[in-house]
Amino acid sequence: MNHNDLFHRPFDSVLAEHPYIEDFLSSFGLEVEAEEDTLEQYLAGLNPDHLEDLGVSATQLRSSLDEFLAGMLAIQHPLDKVESLTIVGGHNKSGVAENLELTLKPGEVVCIVGPTGSGKSRLLADIEWVAQGYTPTGRKILINDQVPDSKWRFSTEHKLVAQLSQNMNFVMDLSAEEFIRMHAESRLIPDAEEKVRQILVQANELAGETFAPDTPVTSVSGGQSRALMIADMAILSKSPIALIDEIENAGIDRKKALELLVREEKIILMATHDPILALMGDRRLVIKNGGIAKIIESSSEERKNLQELEELDNKLLALRNRIRSGETLEII
Amino acid sequence: MRFLTVSGPPSSGKTSVILRVIEALQARQKKIGVVKFDCLLTDDDKRYADKGVLVKKGLSGALCPDHYFVSNIEACVAWGHENGCEYLISESAGLCNRCSPHINEITAVCVIDNLSGINTPRKIGPMLKSADIVVITKGDIVSQAEREVFASRVKQVNPGAIIMHVNGITGQGAFELTSLFEDASDIETLKGKTLRFSMPSALCSYCLGETRIGEEHQTGNIRKMDI
Numbered sequence: 001m002n003h004n005d006l007f008h009r010p011f012d013s014v015l016a017e018h019p020y021i022e023d024f025l026s027s028f029g030l031e032v033e034a035e036e037d038t039l040e041q042y043l044a045g046l047n048p049d050h051l052e053d054l055g056v057s058a059t060q061l062r063s064s065l066d067e068f069l070a071g072m073l074a075i076q077h078p079l080d081k082v083e084s085l086t087i088v089g090g091h092n093k094s095g096v097a098e099n100l101e102l103t104l105k106p107g108e109v110v111c112i113v114g115p116t117g118s119g120k121s122r123l124l125a126d127i128e129w130v131a132q133g134y135t136p137t138g139r140k141i142l143i144n145d146q147v148p149d150s151k152w153r154f155s156t157e158h159k160l161v162a163q164l165s166q167n168m169n170f171v172m173d174l175s176a177e178e179f180i181r182m183h184a185e186s187r188l189i190p191d192a193e194e195k196v197r198q199i200l201v202q203a204n205e206l207a208g209e210t211f212a213p214d215t216p217v218t219s220v221s222g223g224q225s226r227a228l229m230i231a232d233m234a235i236l237s238k239s240p241i242a243l244i245d246e247i248e249n250a251g252i253d254r255k256k257a258l259e260l261l262v263r264e265e266k267i268i269l270m271a272t273h274d275p276i277l278a279l280m281g282d283r284r285l286v287i288k289n290g291g292i293a294k295i296i297e298s299s300s301e302e303r304k305n306l307q308e309l310e311e312l313d314n315k316l317l318a319l320r321n322r323i324r325s326g327e328t329l330e331i332i
Numbered sequence: 333m334r335f336l337t338v339s340g341p342p343s344s345g346k347t348s349v350i351l352r353v354i355e356a357l358q359a360r361q362k363k364i365g366v367v368k369f370d371c372l373l374t375d376d377d378k379r380y381a382d383k384g385v386l387v388k389k390g391l392s393g394a395l396c397p398d399h400y401f402v403s404n405i406e407a408c409v410a411w412g413h414e415n416g417c418e419y420l421i422s423e424s425a426g427l428c429n430r431c432s433p434h435i436n437e438i439t440a441v442c443v444i445d446n447l448s449g450i451n452t453p454r455k456i457g458p459m460l461k462s463a464d465i466v467v468i469t470k471g472d473i474v475s476q477a478e479r480e481v482f483a484s485r486v487k488q489v490n491p492g493a494i495i496m497h498v499n500g501i502t503g504q505g506a507f508e509l510t511s512l513f514e515d516a517s518d519i520e521t522l523k524g525k526t527l528r529f530s531m532p533s534a535l536c537s538y539c540l541g542e543t544r545i546g547e548e549h550q551t552g553n554i555r556k557m558d559i
Contacts, residue, residue, distance in 0.1 A: 027489050029454075054457070055430050055432075055461065056461060057529065060529075063492065067491035068487075070491075071491050125507070129505070129507075135507055136507065153508070156480075156483040156484060156487050162476045162480075163479075164476060165472060168472070168474060171473075171474050171478060172450065183477040183480060186480060186481045229476060232476070232477045236477070
């Protein structure tokens with residue numbers, strides 16, 4: 001459907017089928033009563049003085065609405081699926097070539113290791129902005145083996161990367177349930193209620209302690225908020241790449257969290273120094289002096305140690321739970 | 333000379349974002365000037381001067397800040413031009429949400445932050461709604477979901493703009509914003525240009541210094557609420 005049709009079809013049915021039009025108009029401070037026959041007539045009937053009070057001109061309102069409707073109709077056509085992401089190496093801060101071409105596929109977990117200031121953020125930014133040789137690293141990013149369309153860079157609906165970092169907090173004054181619903185609605189997801197339910201179930205599985213749907217997001221614990229963020233990212237975020245920054249101290253079931261993201265076919269990039277998380281990854285990129293200095297494939301010898309590390313971790317977790325429930329630790 | 337107007341609510345991160353862009357432009361050996369508009373006081377001119385850019389400070393004091401802006405910006409552009417700036421950036425805070433410094437055919441940037449609340453995009457007038465580029469800051473401290481909801485609310489009121497996230501502290505996204513600055517309008521003068529939107533007017537007795545409250549003291553452009 002061409003969005004221009006919407007201006008000329010019966011106004012009340014257009015509003016009923018496309019409720020976001022009313023939302024758009026009300027965000028400019030306009031009231032909508034479907035008294036006019038068409039949207040075109042509604043716009044023509046707006047009082048210019050009233051518009052000036054609202055800080056918008058008739059021309060600008062019309063052109064914004066055009067862009068908005070075109071965008072809304074486009075959002076409902078899914079984009080090409082991201083089957084692969086390729087990092088074509090550039091150079092480090094001293095100009096030494098990285099000499100690599102690394103292709104990542106949905107469901108893969110890649111860890112990024114290196115000290116603070118080594119260039120992890122720059123690598124993540126290169127991916128987020130689909131660098132094409134012009135950033136300070138000279139790297140190029142390909143999607144499905146091709147130079148991607150610029151929509152990945154500047155469109156808010158088609159963000160390539162969803163991010164989770166340890167500094168993030170919820171700031172909205174909403175319950176967990178309302179919060180997820182609002183996120184789902186902003187994405188025009190058809191089965192919003194089902195997604196809300198799934199996310200709450202998953203978040204509760206990842207968090208050590210369960211929380212109720214009506215808990216305000218600002219008062220959940222650190223672990224619960226990370227769990228909610230990961231479940232929401234896995235299930236609701238459209239971005240094909242998940243960027244995770246140091247969640248080792250998050251107090252969640254890290255293994256389950258990764259499994260959830262893998263199951264939802266995300267390409268996972270994770271900055272971490274946690275041995276368990278690192279070994280759960282397929283590969284580790286070692287960042288030094290602004291460049292990718294080395295790629296380590298997790299070996300089977302390393303993976304053997306993973307089991308032992310997990311046992312150690314579980315033991316610590318059990319001790320933590322005993323402390324939480326008021327026990328003492330004379331015998332461990 | 334490339335000229336851009338950067339505006340945004342107080343404390344949204346305008347200066348930090350501009351500083352990160354300046355660093356990226358300086359790496360390309362560009363000569364930059366900044367005009368900082370504020371009301372009563374600002375030390376941001378020092379932050380700019382520390383970066384080695386030319387800086388001009390304008391304090392509007394007892395005048396309406398955006399009216400002050402528009403009466404001075406032509407001379408500021410001439411100043412930047414005479415001093416051989418390749419980039420001139422004007423920074424001004426939108427204080428009443430109805431004002432906007434944006435000029436037709438001049439690249440307009442609005443800086444708004446994730447912490448300001450999801451209804452804020454609706455509340456800000458032409459400063460946001462008529463901008464070409466909207467920069468959203470403080471994305472590193474709110475959840476991904478909140479970033480997405482906030483960006484979609486911005487998109488709703490300004491669907492034609494390029495909307496991007498920039499971290500004013502780490503500079504993530506600043507390089508990409510800089511590449512947009514490189515495409516900014518190239519001008520020598522503001523002669524003949526017009527504002528994108530009229531500024532709110534007053535012209536009443538209180539504009540002239542009246543302080544007394546009461547019907548008998550109100551003259552000029554007065555509007556009454558329905559009560």
